[in-house]
Amino acid sequence: MKFSIIIPVFNRPDEIQDLLTSLLSQTYRDFEVIIVEDGSEVTCEAVVSRFSKNFSIRYFFQENSGQGFARNFGMSQASGDFFVILDSDVVLPPMYLEVLALEIKNRSLDAFGGPDRSGEDFSPLQKAMDFAMTSFWTTGGIRGKLKDPSKYQARGFNMGVSKQVFEQTKGFLDPNRGEDIEWSLRIKKSGFRLELVEEAYVFHKRKNTLLNFMKQSFSFGQNRVNVSRFHPGAIQLIHLLPLFFLLFLISIAFAFFLWPQLFYAQLLIFGLWSLGVLVGALIQYRSLLVMGLSWICAVLQLSGYGAGLLYELSVKAIKG
Template sequence: MKFSVIIPVFNRSEELRELLQSLTNQSHHDFEVVVIEDGSAIDSSEIVEEFKSRLQIQYLIQANTGQGFARNNGMKIAQGDFFVILDSDVILPVDYLQKLSSAITIRKLDAFGGPDAASQDFSALQKAMDFAMTSFWTTGGIRGKMKDPSKYQARGFNMGVSRKVFEQTGGFVDPNQGEDIEWSIRIKKAGFILELVQEAFVYHKRKNTISSFSKQAFSFGRNRVNVSRFHPGAIKLVHWLPTAFSLFSLSILFSYFLNNTLFQISVGIFLLWSIAVILSSSSQNHSIKVGALSWVTSVLQLWSYGVGLPFELLKKASKG
């Protein structure tokens, strides 16, 4: 099976270097790389040239269209049987493509989604952000650990489709607002098999600050509403849990003035959750510092997503 690795890039040339380096180390060698320069002011031409002797690379330069449409353009010129879509800020374990190839063959997959993880050499903040995005205590682990892998909705940082899936479904229909989840739903509705391949994880080297991480989570909440434009049933009860967390947090303040018993119970619940987050992350990352930062990123992730979802719904309703 020949893979085409599709990588859209927007002003992130140094990130691309690390990803391409990890591709040179793959134990599976039957693949090409398609880099799509999506209107960058700082292009990646020198870095692409640097790796041309070690990788089979196609380099497409275009005006900015957004990552969804940039990926579509990359898949149109790709030569592989199966397209692997990655964000430029990920790094691959050496056996990533090998494990993916085995899973696709054995499970007869038409498409897949894979999880993300934090490498041991990541900064404390990067590990804390990874925890907030993947932990049971924040997202229920739905980004990479599911009892039923067929229920997974792939994310664009680590997903893939067969050539047949792309040709029959047409790829992404939105540039950057939950476009990956929308396509995942559409792929399944078309009768193709899309599942989580848990062992095909990537190291997601997010370059966020605390502020940009919060803004990103806010956008994720808004994006879920955008997906519902295409698929009315896309917003489910689980997507309201961050909003419930935000309202519960606010209720603690009000309960202080209304009922002392209720206040104490509410504070106790919040403290138990906080302790669980800190201990879980500290144990997972072998660092109390990461554990403490994980509490900050977890609160921000839940609050930001929890506000973003109703914000976008109200905005949509106001437009009629």
């Protein structure tokens, strides 16, 4: 099986350097790399050229169209049997492609989604963001661990499809608004087998500030509503939990003035949730700094997602 690794890039040459360097260590060698520069002002062409002697790599530049359409273009140029789509801010462990090839063969997969993790060399904030995105206390763990891997909805930072899937489904329909989840749902509805491959994880660097992390969480909430325009059943109870969390936080302030007994009960509930986050982060990372930052990121992630969901649902209701 030959892999075509599709990487859209926008003004991030340093990240591409790290990702391509990790490809040098892959134990599975039958692959090509396709870089699609999506209208960047700071291009990575010089970085890409340094790796041309190490493996098959091609570089394309196009006017900015969004990461979804940049991936489509990359897949249209690919010669492999299976297309692996990665974000530019990930790094691969050495066994990534070997594990993936084995799982695709053993499980007869047409498509897959893989989880993300934090590396040991990540900053405390990066580790905290990773915890907020993957913890049971925030996302319910659905981003990277499921009892039923067939229920997974692949994310564009680490996903892949066979050539047949791309040719039949025509790839992404939206440039950057939950386009990966929409395609995942459409792939399954087309009768193809898409599952979580938990062992095919990537290290996801997420070079965000706390403000940008909250903005990203807000956009994730908006994106879920956008996906529901294509797939009416896309919003499920678990996706509404961040909205309930946000409303719960707002209600605490009102309860303080209007209903003191309820206020103390709410504080107890919030305290127990906070304790779960703090203890979980401390056990995972054994760092007080990461523990504290994880709590902040968890609050921002849930409230940001909930606010984005509420905003976009309101817009959808107004527009009909």
